[in-house]
Amino acid sequence: MYQRVRIFFLICFLASFLIGPAQRMLPYKNPQLPIDARVNDLLGRMTPQEKSWQLFMIPGDLDKATPNQYKNGLFGFQVSAGGAGAGDAAQQMLRYNQGQQNAVDFVKKLNSIQYYFVEKTRLGIPLIFFDEALHGLVRSDATSFPQSIGLAATFDTAMMRRVSNAIADDARLRGIRQILTPVVNLATDVRWGRTEETYGEDPFLSSEMGVVFVSSFEKKNIITTPKHFVANVGAGGRDSYPIHADERYLEETFLRPFKACFTRGGSRSVMTAYNALNGEACTANGWLLTDKLKKQWGFKGFVISDAGATGGTYVLHHTAKDYPESGAQAISSGLDVIFQTDYNHYKLFAPPFYDGRIQQKRIDDAVARVLRAKFELGLFEHPYADDQRAAKAASHKAVAKQAALESFVLLKNEKNILPLSKNIKSIAVIGEDAVEARLGGYSGPGIGKVSLLQGLKEKLGATTVIDYAPGPGRRDQAWDIAAPDILWHREGAVLKPGLLFKVFNNIKLEGTPVETGIDGSVNKLWTLSRPTARLQQDFYSVQWEGIIKPDSSGTYKIGLSGNDGFRLYINDQLVIDNWKKESYRTLLAPYAFEKDKVYKLKIEYYEPVGNGKIQLVLEKGDDRDNKIKEAVACAEKTDVVVIAAGIEEGEFRDRAMLSLPGQQEQLIKAIAKTGKPVIVVLIGGSAITMNNWMDDAGGILMAWYPGEEGGHALAAALTGDYNPAGRLPITFPLHEAQLPLVYNHEPTGRGDDYVNLSGRPLFPFGFGLSYTTFEYSNLKIDKNTIRHNGSALVRFTIKNTGTKDGDEVPQLYIRQNYSSVTQPVLSLKGFQRLRIAAGASKEVVFKITPELLQILNKQMKWVVESGDFSVMIGASAADIRLRTTLTVQ
Secondary structure, three states, X not given: OHHHHHHHHHHHHHXXXXXXXXXXXXXXXOOOOOHHHHHHHHHHHOOHHHXXXXXXXXXXXXXXXXXXXXXXXXXXXXXXXXXXXXXXHHHHHHHXXXXXXXXXXXXXXXXXXXXXXXXXXXXXXXXXXXXOOOXXXXXXXXXXXXXXXXXXXXXXXXXXXXHHHHHXXXXXXXXXXXXXXXXXXXXXOOXXXXXXXXXXXXXXXXXXXXXXXXXXXXXXXXXXXXXXEOOXXXXXXXEOOOEOOOHHHHHHOOXXXXXXXXXXXXXXXXXXXXOEEOOEEHHHOXXXXXXXXXXXXXXXXXXXXXXXXXXXXXXXXXXXOOHHHHHHHHHHHOOOEEEOOOHHHHHHHOHHHHOOOOOHHHHHHHHHHHHHHHXXXXXXXXXXXXXXXXXXXXXXXXXXXXXXXXXXXXXXXXXXXXXXXXXXXXXXXXXXXXXXXXXXXXXXXXOOOOOHHHHHHHHHOOOOEEEEEOOXXXXXXXXXXXXXXXXXXXXXXXXXXXXXXXXXXXXXXXXXXXXXXXXXXXXXXXXXXOOXXXXXXXXXXEEEEEEEOOOOOEEEEEEEEXXXXXXXXXXXXXXXXXXXXXXXXXXXXXXXXXXXXXXXXXXXXXXXXXXXXXEEEEEOOOOHHHHHHHHHHXXXXXXXXXXXXXXXXXXXXXXXXOOOOOOHHHHHHHHHOOOOOEEEEEEOOOOOOOOXXXXXXXXXXXXXXXXXXXXXXXXXXXXXXXXXXXXXXXXXXXXXXXXXXXXXXXXXXXXXXXXXXXXXXXXXXXXXXXXXXXEEEEEEEOOOEEOOOOOEEEEEEEEEOOOOOEEEXXXXXXXXXXXXXXXXXXXXXXXXXXXXXXXXXXXXXXXXXXXXXXXXXXXXXXXXXXXXXXXXXXXXXXXXXXXXXXXXX
16 A cells, blocks of 8 residues: 555656646646546545535535635536527527527526636535436426327337437536436336336336447436435325335346446436335445445446435434434445535534544545546536637427437327318317327427427418317316415514414424414415424424415315315304314315405414325316317317327326326217317327227327427328337226336246236337238247357247338347246347338347346356256237247257
8 A cells, every 4th residue: 555655746747847837737737647546636635625515416506695605616517598589489499599698698608607616715626517317418408308108109229319419419518427317217107106217117128228328328428427326206106105125136127227328328427216125225225325336336437425315314314313414324334425405404414524423434535436436527628618619509309309209109009080070170189188289207398399289270271271279188176276376474563474373292282382483375385395394393383374365255165185184264263173183184165265365264284193284175176077068069070080088197296096086088989979080199208008999099108298290290190201110118008006017027836816806017118009000920039049148049030011111119028947046027128110111121139148148146146057048039028929949058
């Protein structure tokens, strides 16, 4: 060790001498030195405060910073976009075409921030600017591509590479050097609200898509951050629920895409999950972050928490007594960077960095990982982005459209109802999703996003009459949260906005309140916190008092929605009485209101066990039945009906039921009764049950969230300019009772069926139809027997036996017929997407390598065992067309 130190300082001395006195620099600023030498030199110059601030990342900028607030530096910022935001398509395109000014202004802002840290802090350590880029950089002037689950549905890594390269270009020219992307968790239960963000249920598909995505960024020297390490969906398909799984199961499933992103894709960062794994929060799980990730896998990058997750051991998992201890546990267990949502959160976690609770060696290791990344990014030599390059920001609409086209999955096409004739005289387009052009979670506004209705009008409008009706929408209820502008309180004779509230440290509204204040509305969800930090337990009651001043006259329904224990008084009259703890419910009562008249209002709520929820709700009317009648009338006047139906989902929005929400199913059935041909375009990022209406639709197309060019792409697919060939990356169940349901489960001890329900899915993994047909034949394998380290080539022919050109996606599945450890009934090991002209044939080749045959044996080693392997070629996991056997000796 002593000899290495001597050599290091000798190198520094010689380098300083050789470059001459006028150009001498501190070793860490010398680009000619090895990165490790620069890291060690800089680390040795840092104060404890400077080290700790390198381990703290937040959204923010310097706009409201006080003098010297960041004098000790910072890991990095997620800077607000600024400038123009969302708007209608014409406004977005106008802003974009006026010189991409958003990108230029954004870069100038980043550079001004970077200047402070480089020139005004003691050591001049630059920031890493980070952002979200799940399916497009989340900026108002960046292209929005199909949601991740749609990109996975392309089953096309070449297409994924085009998309990820485009997003990487958008990020790099704006100065973004780290993205908090991709989500490579497996969607093993489609009730999970974040299924849309994933690449589906299969570890092989998720790995292949994930590796292509991250490698595009890493090759452009942008750090990628796969998330959420390690599993983020628990029992019941609920987000961030605790996971209990042994090492074998984790290695065979959830860990595989992460490991692939690190070892094959080059990811230099990873984000932890909110949930606990085997009794320890993932953010403070030493086995996961240190033993598995850093020691066994040799991960050299840095680990960041999910936003706010570091304090989860205190407020959620209750394995830390306070925030400082939660921070100490996390860093000591292998977390490197604390990601919070506010500058002031730093003080919650700072003490352990200075009081010895975290070993100095661990702190230095974490800081070194961050510094190494900053040196690798070249930020010390080139800290600023090029605003002139930003002025040349390109639109990627052609890529966005092609990705959308490839993502569409044709689920049903009875009597070849699709494609629509371009000579059709009239079409009824029904549904709010036909005009909203929703982009999915973690998305920017898109550049001139195109709706389904707009796309069809542009495609057919000159010769086809296209009528539109919104239908009943996706909402399950007709009530809304009571708006702040009708809630008031008195201060003397003056009315002021909001309701007065009091929080009590008991469930009987007794004694002196521990907190008082004003709430603009009553819309509370106390899952991650309590009504006030002054409460020591999840045992409290809250009272709101004030005035409701309606903005219109009428007899409305007013009430409360929450996990009960609530009462509502109007003019001292008890209107809602549910003062008991049983379940969650919404209770409404009619009340006659007059516009601008004031009514005394009082709400009371109590919660003895935590996870409180209470909302003041108002229902002015329910016009959904009339909306269905209007849609039916619209349909009756046209030749064919296209219904855009969608689901509600997202982060913290898991679905108990997978049916279409609101009255959309009633809408489909009512329109079907007209006798008009019905095509349903499904908008959403997860599985949908269809038993109640599937027979009423002639055609069903799964469009996912297709991105800003989705409307143009849908019009092309519906009219036959493009032949859809996407495949399902998740299994669609018949019913929620089958869940969790994945194709690659291990063999059961009994059958798969229930007494009153099949165990088979509605649509299997890998499923997708086409406007043409394909025939598989002539399977050959060049070697029937190979050694453990050998490979074999599987060849077969696919012929387009239909009348239309189209893509086909042959899939390679393998099952080990006899093994030392139980294996899945079949596992995806390869896929290709091929364009085949009508009447033409193509030979397809899959190479079977040892990596595709290996299993995790009893000794927890990845090995290829001797024996027979079933090699299956299919059009889906349930549609195997060809089969042979490969023997390993």
